[in-house]
Amino acid sequence: MKRKKALITGAGGFSGRHLTRYLQSQSVEVFPVSVRYDQTKDDNFLADILRQVRPDYIFHLAGVASGESLGDYFGVNVLYFGALLQATREAKMEDRPLLVVGTAAEYGSISAQDLPITEETPCHPYNLYGISKLAQTLIALTAAKDEGRPVIVVRPFNIIGSGMPEHLALTSFARQVTAIRNGARPPVINVGNLETSRDFIDIEDVVTLYWMLIQNEGAFGKLFNICTGIATPIKTLVDLLIDNAAMPIEVRADRSRFKHVDIPVHYGSNQELHRLIGAFPYTQLRDTIRKIIG
Numbered sequence: 001m002k003r004k005k006a007l008i009t010g011a012g013g014f015s016g017r018h019l020t021r022y023l024q025s026q027s028v029e030v031f032p033v034s035v036r037y038d039q040t041k042d043d044n045f046l047a048d049i050l051r052q053v054r055p056d057y058i059f060h061l062a063g064v065a066s067g068e069s070l071g072d073y074f075g076v077n078v079l080y081f082g083a084l085l086q087a088t089r090e091a092k093m094e095d096r097p098l099l100v101v102g103t104a105a106e107y108g109s110i111s112a113q114d115l116p117i118t119e120e121t122p123c124h125p126y127n128l129y130g131i132s133k134l135a136q137t138l139i140a141l142t143a144a145k146d147e148g149r150p151v152i153v154v155r156p157f158n159i160i161g162s163g164m165p166e167h168l169a170l171t172s173f174a175r176q177v178t179a180i181r182n183g184a185r186p187p188v189i190n191v192g193n194l195e196t197s198r199d200f201i202d203i204e205d206v207v208t209l210y211w212m213l214i215q216n217e218g219a220f221g222k223l224f225n226i227c228t229g230i231a232t233p234i235k236t237l238v239d240l241l242i243d244n245a246a247m248p249i250e251v252r253a254d255r256s257r258f259k260h261v262d263i264p265v266h267y268g269s270n271q272e273l274h275r276l277i278g279a280f281p282y283t284q285l286r287d288t289i290r291k292i293i294g
Contacts, residue, residue, distance in 0.1 A: 007055035009033045009084065010062030014165055015101070015156075019059060019207040026211065031055060033062075046087035057214050058098045060084060063136075065103075065129050066167065077132035078139070085143055097150045099214045100140045104157040104199070104227070105130035109263060115231075116269040119155075119223045137223070144221035152219045154210065157227040157268050160237075161203030162291050169257070170237055174292050177241045180249055188250045192257030194235035199227040199267035202283035209273070209280070218276050227268035228282050240289040 006023050010016045011032030020030050031053045039045050064076045081100065088094050107117050108124035125131045137153050144151040164171045169192060176189040209226055213219040242249045274280065 003027055003029045004057065005029045005031060005053060005055045006057045006059060007031045007033060007050070007053050008059045008061060009035075009080070010060070010101075013061060014161075014163055015159065015203060015206065016061045017163060018161065018203045019061065019210060022204070022207040023211065028057075043083040043086035043090060046084055047090035050087055050091035050093055054093075055096060058084075058088070058093075058096050059210065059214070060098065060100045063101065063103075063133065065165075067128065070128060073128040073132040074135070077129075078135045081136045082139060085139070085149075094147065094149055097152070097214045097220070098140075099152045099154060099210055100136065101210075102137045102153055102155045102223075103130065103133045104155050104225070104266070104268060106134040106137060106155060107266075110266060112265060115265060116229060116267055117225065118269045119225060119272050141221070141223065148221075150217070150220040152213050152221075153223045154213065154226050155223065155268075156206055157199035157201055157225070157266075159203050159206055160200050160288055160292065162294070164203075164292070169234070170292070173238055173241055177245050177249065178293060181245045181247065187248060188252050189238070190252050190254040190257065191238060192254065193262055194233065194238060194251075194253075195264070196262055197231040197233045197265045197267065199230060200232050200237070200285060200288075201226065201228050202288045205280070205283050209277070212277050216276060222272075224273045224276075225268040225270055226273070227270050229268060229270045231265050231267035232285060237285065237289065240286055241293065244289055244293050 006028050008016055008019060011020055012034055023030050060081060062080055067073050106123045106125050107121055108126045108130055110117055114121060123134050125134055140151050140153050143149045160170055173189060179185040180187050206226055
C-alpha cells in the first residue's frame, strides 16, 4: 500500500519535531519545509515545493511567538500562511486537508465568569502574537467557508514536554532542578508568580490529536481548542519537578520573573473536540514532568 505523505511547515520547532516523529511512527512519509523570511511571501516558491512533494496532508505549524516589530509577527504568522494558501491554488491542491495551528493567546484576557474558554468565546488578544495568529485563523476559516477548503484550525493551550522552547518558565524550572540534582547549583530554584493556573497539555497528546483531526472530514472548516479542560496551578508543576528530584529544594520568588500581564486562571473547553473524536486518554502531568526531566 502506498504510504501517505505529509508536508509540515515549521517542522524544526518544538511541535514540528514531535509531529514529525509521531507521523513517521504511523508510517507517514514526512516532508519538512524550512524557508527564509523572504521565501515565506513567495507562493510560487511554495507551489513548486507542493508540486514536487504532492502531499496528502499539509500541517502549517510555522509561526513566531516573539519579535521586535509588527512585521516580524505578521510576516510569518499571517503572510506566510497567505502565501501557502495561494500556493495550494497554484499547485491545484486545494483539496488537500490543511491543519493550521493557532494559539490560545488569540482569546487574550478572559474574566473568571467566561471560563472555560470555548471556541465561541470572543477573542481579545492583548499582544502582537495573539493578534497576528487571530488574523491567520480568520483567513483560514474564510477560505474554508468561501471556497469549501478542507481547512482545520486548532488553538492549542499550554503545550509542555521534552524539548520545550527556552523562553518557557517550565523549561527554566526544569533546568534549575536538573542542575541541583547533578550538584551543579545550590538546592534553590528561582521562580516567578506560581499562583496562576493554566491548561497544560502534553506535546505527544497534541500531535496525536492533530493527526486524528486532519484525517476526519467532520473537522473540515472548523475550529478546535486543543486542551485538557483542566486548570492546573503552576505551583503544582514545580512541586512535581521537586518530587521527581527526590531531594529537598527551596523555592524562592524572584520579582524580575513576574510578568507585566499575568491572567490568574486560563483554561479551555474541549467539548467540541470530544464531540467529534470521542474520549481521549490525556497524559497525566506527573508522567509529562518525568519525561521533561529525563
